[in-house]
Amino acid sequence: MHPAVECEGLSKTYRVGFLGRKVKALLPIDFQVNPGEVFGLIGPNGAGKSTTIKVLLNLVMPTTGKARLFGKDVHDPRSRESLGYVPEAPVPYEHLSGLEYLQLQAGLAGLTAADAKGEVTRVLDRVDMTRHAKLRIRQYSKGMTQRVMLAGALIGKPKLVILDEPTSGLDPLGRRLVRDLILELRRDGAAVLFCTHIMSDVEMLCDRVALLIGGSIHKCGPISELVADTRTHEVVVDHATKEQVLALLKPDDVARLEVVAQRVLFHVADTRLQDVLKALLNGGLTVTRIQSERIPLEETFMAALRTSNQPGGLE
Numbered sequence: 394m395h396p397a398v399e400c401e402g403l404s405k406t407y408r409v410g411f412l413g414r415k416v417k418a419l420l421p422i423d424f425q426v427n428p429g430e431v432f433g434l435i436g437p438n439g440a441g442k443s444t445t446i447k448v449l450l451n452l453v454m455p456t457t458g459k460a461r462l463f464g465k466d467v468h469d470p471r472s473r474e475s476l477g478y479v480p481e482a483p484v485p486y487e488h489l490s491g492l493e494y495l496q497l498q499a500g501l502a503g504l505t506a507a508d509a510k511g512e513v514t515r516v517l518d519r520v521d522m523t524r525h526a527k528l529r530i531r532q533y534s535k536g537m538t539q540r541v542m543l544a545g546a547l548i549g550k551p552k553l554v555i556l557d558e559p560t561s562g563l564d565p566l567g568r569r570l571v572r573d574l575i576l577e578l579r580r581d582g583a584a585v586l587f588c589t590h591i592m593s594d595v596e597m598l599c600d601r602v603a604l605l606i607g608g609s610i611h612k613c614g615p616i617s618e619l620v621a622d623t624r625t626h627e628v629v630v631d632h633a634t635k636e637q638v639l640a641l642l643k644p645d646d647v648a649r650l651e652v653v654a655q656r657v658l659f660h661v662a663d664t665r666l667q668d669v670l671k672a673l674l675n676g677g678l679t680v681t682r683i684q685s686e687r688i689p690l691e692e693t694f695m696a697a698l699r700t701s702n703q704p705g706g707l708e
């Protein structure tokens with residue numbers, strides 16, 4: 394079985410202005426997304442996320458490299474046979490109603506009139522927009538427009554759904570809907586590629602992520618792998634002084650030490666926890682609490698951002 398998405402040595406340099414000034418939006422990048430996988434392309438504003446997505450949809454010509462969907466080159470229209478897509482800032486036909494827009498989409502997806510009717514009813518219901526189906530898109534709020542665009546991407550049960558910043562600008566209910574939809578697509582075996590600068594969505598949804606900064610991939614892998622080396626534990630020792638604790642431990646093992654009443658609190662790296670506990674207990678001290686703390690994904694990414702000297706933009 395082919396991967397849903399493959400990028401090999403993909404790069405894009407835009408030419409802007411009268412003098413054709415070069416903007417390197419993407420340096421060569423490689424990644425793939427497998428069927429049944431939710432893949433997050435994350436990074437600050439201007440990192441090249443939308444450019445990557447546009448190359449996959451054949452809306453932007455890459456400067457170098459190749460991109461394929463289900464083994465077919467993106468120049469081949471057949472690569473988009475089973476694809477749903479919602480752009481970052483959709484420009485829908487505002488004079489149409491939501492219903493008419495979706496009927497048009499169903500027609501473009503090649504559904505027969507009879508199939509289209511059932512499918513449009515299904516997707517309208519799925520995004521909770523049946524009530525507003527006959528209203529013109531011009532009269533929709535941003536969230537309602539986003540819902541109808543999402544519904545359009547679900548028509549015909551595509552095997553790959555690509556979403557550019559699907560939750561930005563949505564209220565909590567809308568965000569929840571998008572999250573549920575993404576998880577449902579995965580359950581049905583579809584691949585989902587979405588890009589975002591909102592970290593909480595990523596931690597909740599993605600099987601794997603690629604962190605894009607300044608057009609290149611800094612890290613790529615399962616979320617657990619990206620944050621595994623940053624786990625720490627807070628250890629609480631009761632009825633002890635700072636000096637007693639420090640006498641038993643190596644200085645490097647103790648971070649963020651605080652004394653509160655007669656308790657000593659400090660942080661230990663995951664890899665050192667067992668040795669530290671042994672030392673404390675053998676030294677006759679009482680450990681009353683160990684709380685595991687995973688440094689949020691956001692921290693990992695902010696650190697990567699700092700070392701790359703790129704402007705921020707993560708939320």
Ligand SMILES: Nc1ncnc2c1ncn2[C@@H]1O[C@H](COP(=O)(O)OP(=O)(O)O)[C@@H](O)[C@H]1O
Pocket residue numbers: 407408409416417418436437438439440441442443444445
């Ligand atoms: N059509 C274009 N012409 C010139 N430069 C562009 C164009 N589209 C994007 N860029 C530039 O390419 C870089 C990456 O943009 P984009 O892919 O939209 O980033 P992201 O989606 O991660 O915010 C930015 O510096 C942006 O200004």
Ligand SMILES: [Mg+2]
Pocket residue numbers: 442443444481557
């Ligand atoms: Mg973008």
